[in-house]
C-alpha cells in the first residue's frame with residue numbers, strides 16, 4: 001500500500017515576485033511560477049506518479065499549479081476538489097503591502113513575528129494557529145481518508161496553509177515552526193503509516 005501525500009506550494013505568483021503580502025488576494029502565477037509548476041509536474045511524472053485525487057484552494061495560483069502538475073502526469077481531467085479551507089493565511093491589513101515597506105514601518109522583528117510565528121496574528125488577519133484550525137480538520141475529514149485507503153493524493157496549496165498542515169503532520173512545535181520555509185513549486189512527498197503517522201518524507205527539488 002502506498003498511502004502517499006504530495007504537498008506542493010504554488011509556483012511564484014506575481015505578488016511574490018513584487019514582494020507584496022498576498023493572503024487571500026487572488027493573483028496569477030508569474031511566468032517563473034508557471035515554469036516552476038510545470039517543472040514540479042515533470043519531476044513527479046519522471047518518478048511515475050499517478051494521483052487518485054487532487055485538492056487545491058479557492059485561489060487560482062494554487063489551482064493553476066495543480067493543473068500544470070496534473071497535465072504533466074497525464075491526468076488533466078483528474079477529480080480536483082477546490083476548497084477555501086486550503087487558502088493562504090489571511091494577512092488582514094497587510095494584504096497588498098510591500099514586505100520591505102512593512103519592515104521599515106514596524107521593524108524587522110515585528111514583521112517576522114507576523115509572518116512566521118505560530119500564534120501572533122497580523123493586524124486584522126489570521127495567525128498560523130488560526131489557519132491550522134481550518135486546514136487540519138479539512139485534512140482529517142476530506143484528505144486523510146483517501147491516503148489511508150492506500151491512495152496517492154496531490155495537494156497544491158500555499159506557504160502558510162501547508163506550514164500549518166506540516167506542523168500537525170510532523171508534530172512540529174510552535175517554537176520550531178518559525179524556522180520552516182517552503183520553496184515555491186517543490187513537491188514534498190509524504191508516505192504515511194497505517195496509523196496515519198509519517199513513515200517518510202522526501203523533498204523533490206530541481
Ligand SMILES: O=C(O)[C@@H](CO)OP(=O)(O)O
Nearest residue numbers: 020021022023088115159
Ligand atoms: O504573502 C503571502 O501571502 C505569503 C506567501 O507568499 O507570504 P509570507 O512568506 O510572508 O508568509
